[in-house]
Amino acid sequence: MGRATERWAYLGPEGTFTEQAARALAAAAAVDLDPVGTVSVALDDVRSGRADAACAAMESSVEGAVPVTQDELTHGAPLRITAETYVPITFDLLARPGTSLASIRSVGAHPHGHAQIRPWLARSLPAAAAVMTASNAAAAAAVAAGDLDAAAAAPVAGARYGLDTLVADIGDVRDAVTRFVLLRRPGRPPAPTGNDRTSLVLSVGNHPGSLLAVLAEFASRGINLTRLESRPTRSKLGIYYFLVDADGHLADPAMADVVAALIRRQALLRWLGSYPRAAGLNDPTAEFATPTAYADAAAQVGRWQRGD
Structure with missing residues (x-):
């Protein structure tokens, strides 16, 4: 008999932004959240079946791609993105009760966290050592244990680890946001909503015009790309895979058509999933690429084939 509730793994310890994202994705569902040591x-x-799903950061509005997640999706055993959410990123300087700002000699945070608080540290704590930790919450736990003087972490981490906020909102970029995705084993994608995203990994030949030819497959079908970035193939310097996000769902005729074209070109390394967008709206589909346009065109070709 299967578990009554699903188990979702996420980058721990408790108090990370990833936990916040996982709770947003779980909403009212019956889910047990399990913090683990790393994204991998x-x-x-999930791959082994010990968890039903995993929540992981995909990209930051400040630092861009989260390499470990994107490399796992590209090189690891296949997984599917089934949902996404956006989490506002706010950093507080957390310390043990009674700590003064002047006494802080070390500040811990995840590398992406340090990137967002670096200017504040340079101005306010220029003598403090920046210590990289596996997560911002891990830094807060280290402060509670006495291993660090302070941590830059989500405000919720202060409550979880009994720390005080010495300075609130020390991030350099206001309105910073991180996109998180929910990953499951391969299976049927969520039903289309009319406002969906499809994620792909492309493998493109290294010769003039090869990437342009592949991207033209999207343009010729009226599909809007929302993200295109490269990651190394790990085979040879200068050879890359391309991670793509596009408006639309695999159930849409235009998207199904472009995915089939990429398969024919042997350019599709992986289809990562089609799932509801968490923010924003799809660009309106070009008139020539709507389901009605595809159906009408197919019907006309059929009539000609029958001699009508």
């Missing part, structure tokens, strides 16, 4: 462990738990 969380995704391997």
Whole structure:
């Protein structure tokens, strides 16, 4: 008999932005959230069946791609994105009760966190050592244990680890946001909503015009690309895979058509999933690429084939 509730793994410890994202994705669903040591462990738990899903950061509005997640999706055993959410990123300087700002000699945070608080540290704590940790919450736990003087972490981490906020909102970029995705083993995608995103990994030949030819497949079908970035193939310097996000769902005729074209070109390394967009709206579909346009065109070709 299966579990009554699903187990979702996420980058721990408790108090991370990833936990916040996982709770947003779980909403009212029956889910047990399980913090683990690394993103790779969380995704391997899904692959092995120890977890039903994993929540992982995909990209930051400040630092861009989260390499470990994107490399796992490109090089690891296949997983599917089934949902996404956006989490506002706010950093507080957390310390043990009674700590003064002048006494702080070390500040811990995840590398992406340090990137967002670096200017504040340079201005306010220029003598403090920047210590990289596996997560911002791990830095807060280290402060509670006495291993660090302070941590830059989500406000919720202060409550979880009994820390005080010395300075609130020390991030350099206001309105910073991180996009998180929910990953499951391969299966049927969520039903289309009319406002969906499809994620792909492309493998493109290294010769003039090869990437342009592949991208033209999207343009010729009226599909809007919302993200295109490269990651190394790990085979040879200068050879890359391309991670693509596009408006639309695999159930849409235009998207199904472009995916089939990419398969024919042997340019599709992986289809990562089609799932509801968490923010924003799809660009309106070009008139020539709507389901009605596809159906009308197919019907006309059929009539000609029959001799009508």
